[in-house]
Amino acid sequence: xxxxxxxxxxxxxxxxxxxxxxxxxxxxxxxxxxxxxxxxxxxxxxxxxxxxxxxxxxxxxxxxxxxxxxxxxxxxxxxxxxxxxxxxxxxxxxxxxxxxxxxxxxxxxxxxxxxxxxxxxxxxxxxxxxxxxxxxxxxxxxxxxxxxxxxxxxxxxxxxxxxxxxxxxxxxxxxxxxxxxxxxxxxxxxxxxxxxxxxxxxxxxxxxxxxxxxxxxxxxxxxxxxxxxxxxxxxxxxxxxxxxxxxxxxxxxxxxxxxxxx
Amino acid sequence: xxxxxxxxxxxxxxxxxxxxxxxxxxxxxxxxxxxxxxxxxxxxxxxxxxxxxxxxxxxxxxxxxxxxxxxxxxxxxxxxxxxxxxxxxxxxxxxxxxxxxxxxxxxxxxxxxxxxxxxxxxxxxxxxxxxxxxxxxxxxxxxxxxxxxxxxxxxxxxxxxxxxxxxxxxxxxxxxxxxxxxxxxxxxxxxxxxxxxxxxxxxxxxxxxxxxxxxxxxxxxxxxxxxxxxxxxxxxxxxxxxxxxxxxxxxxxxxx
Numbered sequence: 001x002x003x004x005x006x007x008x009x010x011x012x013x014x015x016x017x018x019x020x021x022x023x024x025x026x027x028x029x030x031x032x033x034x035x036x037x038x039x040x041x042x043x044x045x046x047x048x049x050x051x052x053x054x055x056x057x058x059x060x061x062x063x064x065x066x067x068x069x070x071x072x073x074x075x076x077x078x079x080x081x082x083x084x085x086x087x088x089x090x091x092x093x094x095x096x097x098x099x100x101x102x103x104x105x106x107x108x109x110x111x112x113x114x115x116x117x118x119x120x121x122x123x124x125x126x127x128x129x130x131x132x133x134x135x136x137x138x139x140x141x142x143x144x145x146x147x148x149x150x151x152x153x154x155x156x157x158x159x160x161x162x163x164x165x166x167x168x169x170x171x172x173x174x175x176x177x178x179x180x181x182x183x184x185x186x187x188x189x190x191x192x193x194x195x196x197x198x199x200x201x202x203x204x205x206x207x208x209x210x211x212x213x214x215x216x217x218x219x220x221x222x223x224x225x226x227x228x229x230x231x232x233x234x235x236x237x238x239x240x241x242x243x244x245x246x247x248x249x250x251x252x253x254x255x256x257x258x259x260x261x262x
Numbered sequence: 263x264x265x266x267x268x269x270x271x272x273x274x275x276x277x278x279x280x281x282x283x284x285x286x287x288x289x290x291x292x293x294x295x296x297x298x299x300x301x302x303x304x305x306x307x308x309x310x311x312x313x314x315x316x317x318x319x320x321x322x323x324x325x326x327x328x329x330x331x332x333x334x335x336x337x338x339x340x341x342x343x344x345x346x347x348x349x350x351x352x353x354x355x356x357x358x359x360x361x362x363x364x365x366x367x368x369x370x371x372x373x374x375x376x377x378x379x380x381x382x383x384x385x386x387x388x389x390x391x392x393x394x395x396x397x398x399x400x401x402x403x404x405x406x407x408x409x410x411x412x413x414x415x416x417x418x419x420x421x422x423x424x425x426x427x428x429x430x431x432x433x434x435x436x437x438x439x440x441x442x443x444x445x446x447x448x449x450x451x452x453x454x455x456x457x458x459x460x461x462x463x464x465x466x467x468x469x470x471x472x473x474x475x476x477x478x479x480x481x482x483x484x485x486x487x488x489x490x491x492x493x494x495x496x497x498x499x500x501x502x503x504x505x506x507x508x509x510x511x512x513x514x515x516x517x518x
Contacts, residue, residue, distance in 0.1 A: 032439075105429065127387070128428035137428065167428045168388040168397070169365065179295060 004251025034065025058259020088250025090116030130198025156189025267511030270328030287312025321515030344510030350376025390458025
């Protein structure tokens with residue numbers, strides 16, 4: 001059995017495959033230390049699947065603290081998030097050429113060649129606008145759960161334009177809209193467009209090619225995906241796996257390739 | 263000639279009453295939601311502080327985000343022109359004024375006649391603005407007027423590596439949870455603000471004779487760091503630098 005561990009800014013994921021099939025996966029909220037997060041995520045997966053650390057032939061770590069996780073003996077090897085995401089998406093759908101990965105604190109656009117090799121990538125980890133953090137701050141301002149934001153935005157008839165980019169200023173704008181009695185649906189619609197706009201500027205820098213796959217926690221927001229599709233005039237596919245697990249899946253696929261050949 | 267300048271900013275609204283180039287009354291209040299009513303009260307309060315009646319005012323000039331809500335203004339002017347006019351009048355040697363306001367950092371190039379030659383504004387991003395400082399000090403439980411006192415007690419500067427206000431806030435929380443000294447974290451926050459202010463000033467040629475305006479310029483910890491970073495010759499604004507834009511609006515009323 002082969003395993004991948006992906007520690008992000010907000011969540012950590014573990015995934016185990018056996019002969020190419022996923023036999024277990026786990027998503028947990030991160031602990032202060034990435035090594036503890038990795039141990040907890042994999043520990044929970046193993047306990048739930050009735051497995052043991054000894055059952056894992058080869059494990060690969062990725063994400064924050066991937067080197068530390070390897071040094072602590074929880075993984076045999078570590079690999080960059082970009083490579084793991086590319087590998088995970090390519091394994092799920094070999095036709096994927098562009099991956100839009102929006103996580104809790106960063107956003108990446110990865111381009112693959114026809115063989116699934118990394119061609120190029122761009123990343124925003126400097127500014128919270130266009131990351132999961134933006135949506136979190138806005139759902140807080142709207143007083144709804146993060147998972148309710150997408151469905152609310154889908155009901156918007158006339159999304160309200162946000163004139164700012166900065167998360168801090170858009171938050172103020174949202175509050176002002178609500179104070180003036182704007183509909184929550186239309187505010188949510190405006191938030192979605194502002195979010196998509198920031199992601200688009202990143203996507204356009206790399207020049208997207210079909211197929212495009214969306215991954216990361218924000219992929220679960222259907223309104224953001226729809227706004228991106230509309231603006232790009234291209235269809236975006238949603239993976240056949242929880243979009244938060246793509247990195248861990250890619251790590252496990254790499255583990256199987258490395259560990260299986262030894 | 264009695265003139266009044268009223269600057270309705272994003273975080274604070276300020277008003278000054280001037281007799282020629284002398285400030286005879288000043289007031290500042292937090293800008294909340296009811297701007298028109300707030301401006302009304304502010305103008306009443308500033309006249310009271312000057313000790314003269316409103317009918318003696320020759321000209322009322324308005325500026326700032328909410329200038330349109332100053333009903334009786336004789337003219338409305340943008341903040342860059344006003345801040346530039348104030349710096350140009352009181353500090354004739356200054357060629358660059360960096361105005362660090364609630365939601366923006368603006369570098370203003372001033373010519374020999376005291377007029378605005380050029381400007382550059384960052385209002386897209388909260389990084390380094392008054393809002394940024396306010397957010398970070400709030401997370402530390404420190405009120406803005408206390409910043410200098412508490413930062414003075416810092417033994418070391420805890421570095422804040424993020425520019426983004428959202429990420430910097432998370433960093434501050436992490437440092438607090440790790441048990442770092444509040445003064446040390448605050449010094450890190452001040453250093454982050456100073457870095458962003460200096461970077462913008464440097465791009466705009468603030469190395470020679472410059473001044474700092476706006477609420478953030480009141481924090482000595484930050485102005486000291488900016489001076490150290492920019493070198494050159496720093497000319498402090500002779501009055502409360504947070505009032506500079508309102509002072510400029512009043513001065514422009516005298517010139518008209």
